[in-house]
Amino acid sequence: MRMYDIIEKKRDGYTLSEEEINFFVNGYTKNEIPDYQISALLMAIYFQNMTAEESASLTSAMVESGEKIDLSAIQGIKVDKHSTGGVGDTTTLILAPLVASAGVPVAKMSGRGLGHTGGTIDKLEAVPGFHTEITNDDFIKLVNNNKVAVVGQSGNLTPADKKLYSLRDVTATVNSIPLIASSIMSKKIASGADAIVLDVKKGAGAFMKEENDARILAETMVSIGNKVGRKTMAVISDMSQPLGNAIGNALEVREAINTLKGNGPKDLTELCLTLGSQMVVLANKAKTMDEAKSRLRENLENGKAINKFKQFLASQGGDSTVADHPELLPQSAYKLDLPAKTTGKVAAMEADDIGSAAMMLGAGRATKDTQIDLSVGIVLHKKIGDDVNEGEPLLTIYSNDKSVEEVKDKLYKSISISYQHVKVPELIYDTILNQ
16 A cells, blocks of 8 residues: 555545555654645545545544543443633533533543633642542443542553644644544543433534534534444534633633523523533433433522532632632732723624633743743623623733733724624524434
């Protein structure tokens, strides 16, 4: 088998066989195939696309390229969740204990984040004492005992994906739906989940700006999951504005606590209930989405969800009293309101720019070596469609620097106020069910 022939075949629009896909993935992972030939193949895939079978074969090949996590010692159906990212996306902090409170084992592997704010691990480390450096045996024991644990990602999962992504990043081939879908699904499958729920974001603050692209990505990932033996569902949700109100690590933990007590923002609560319902159904703990959602909503109201969160924090060394005393979380030195310059309705919020403003405060990292300030960020007081009066705070900036004029300028440019009627964006565009 020759790499030249594989490149030529895909360039001309033909379907690659499982053997051909295994050949190039294995060869590249072992440094037996040069970058320039894989670059040519990636560009051919970018223009010619891949069939569902090709995408599934590519995913499986990347899974087999490295370590696979064995979660078979955990009792029950293990359901994982993945979001394609966004601004103020606090869902994992809420979903893990909420779904666990319904008896579903949540064995979550998460990472640190590049971009606007930290990843799930960074956010949880805002809780004093919390740690994710636990052995695999302890991880499994915690999930069996408590139904929930979060651990840092293994360094050797899907090495083929890491190499391919690095090459895609410098060859203008990142934005290819089969390559995106295979990359995401390979990591989820290698992490040992029996079933997978996907939150595919659409809008200005998301990777997929258009609904049709988000739908194709969601359908592709669900198809891959089913073809490789994982029950998979997806939600297409809005990211034209930040999700919830908080952007920043400790601020998002505080918002997660409020949500788990039944007092969270409406959009964040609704999305968590929808994703959580899918997780409960896939775990065979409810027969219908409505039944699952009713049970989860009840657990937000009766204290089971927040009590599970406290148990989860304490079991991994965290100070569980933050759930009742959020002032124990890292606090910024300054709180500065951003007043509206005019009266009207909030017409648009550029989620990407608001996230960038939070990053300028220190809430996120531009490189993997950047130190995050866990205490800083932004809390929104208005969302799209809300009325606002001149001088009324649009948001509050949490900063450790009193001078934040550049941040304020960016935020003013990212929020539009109109006298016209404003259509509030839908939160959930569609649900892609397990086939």
